[in-house]
Amino acid sequence: METVNVTSSSGLEDAVLEAAAHLYVWALKDIPQDLRDALAAARDRETSKTGIRILETIHRNVSIADEQKNLVCQDTGIAVYTCRVGEHFPLHPTRIYAALKAGTARATVEHPLRSNAVHVLTRENTGPNIGYRLPIVHWDFIPDWDGLDVKCVPKGSGSENMSFLKMCVPADGVVGIKKFVLESIVDAGGKPCPPGIVGVGIGGSADYAMYLAKEAIARPVGTRNPDPLVAQLEDELYGLLNETGIGPMGLGGDVTVLQCHIEHADTHMTLNPVAVNYQCWAARRASAHIAADGSIDFDREF
């Protein structure tokens, strides 16, 4: 575990900036151990020749990125942060956001990283991976706590383009949810760089279901929803998705997904929304904890 202490007067904002800049590059270069384990298990389980060749190439690529300290994938994505802000953390979220934005820009310029951010209509570049409402931040507020957890998920476009929403009706039931997830992943085929993590958001509203699907892809690989009913659905969908035969890179095989994670919310009696967000095999993720005194611990525990 790496520890950085920042004690200057504007220390806390600097610490968040420092953490964001470090997390963005770290996530792009050094994929988490849980993902490495899942990819190794996938390679052991695959039986198609092409699938094995692809999974071995992925393994080789991760080793080369480690050795050369290079990016695992060229798509530096859009930076998506998840912040868990303690009630007593002495920096307002407005300043946290400013620091995350500045950190993202600094990492992009200093490394340098490819800058992907464009205006949605003119398609002109808007800056070093920042722009209007970029980066994206998910916020969570924690009572009786004075810390800040920050997770950075650089989200590539190949997988993000494979996002799907269906407003199932209550009469579609759980079967409707399962069918929609299955057909979405089959239709996505090789485009999102399978085998990856299928994030599913169910319940809430249309927008919230998609938000939850993004939360789901950002979880450590193979973690389970605390609600046993939802966890059971995660297990079932994981099994079913791997029976579709889409395989690594969509070229056929046994391993279509590394995992299926579901996040849920209670919903209206008349709603049954299902959102699917895909995360590619290079499911990059890095986290840090920032204490109220500005000290940073880099870890990967959420």
Add this chain to the structure above:
Amino acid sequence: MAHHEVTFPITDPAEILKLRAGDEVTVQGHIIGIRDRTQIRIFDQGVEPPMDLGGAFLLHTAPNVRKVSTDAEGRGTYEKICIGTTTSARMVRFTEGLGEQYGVRAICGKGGFPDVAIEPMQRLGMVYFAIVGGAAALETTQIEEIEEVLWEELMPECLWKFRVKDFGPLIVGIDAHGNSLYHDVQARAHDKLKELYARL
């Protein structure tokens, strides 16, 4: 599956015809990097590409690079940082024009082309190579040099000329004989879905 080594640009169309869907290929020589905006400029804005694409191998990419110098005419020289491959399906509508008007013979990307590409690729003697998406650290080691960058104002969606060595592994996803692995995998998966739905 057979293994082939092919040097691009090719001059003999038979080089493409010998490749069959599912074969593995290693590529030598020169390849051209393009992306969405590059092709939008060529086909939708009618700007002729300032580079000969005859017999070419096109890679769907937009690399991470570092600018090393600028010459007297303002053209930059770039060194590689990380070069990888993007999703091809977004750019499928340019396939026929690339083959028919410019003589492109191979397109390489990840995720494949939908079935609409099968007929023009067969008619024009073209092939689609699947690379392992996301494996950019490896791909970068196989690119020896960025020899030319044109249309720099589209950065990073320029026209890139790379010299490569042992570029691969590539899998022939769509061959010039009307076969597509993507079509076959999708057909089987849709049959399988019917079976899975019956079990739900």
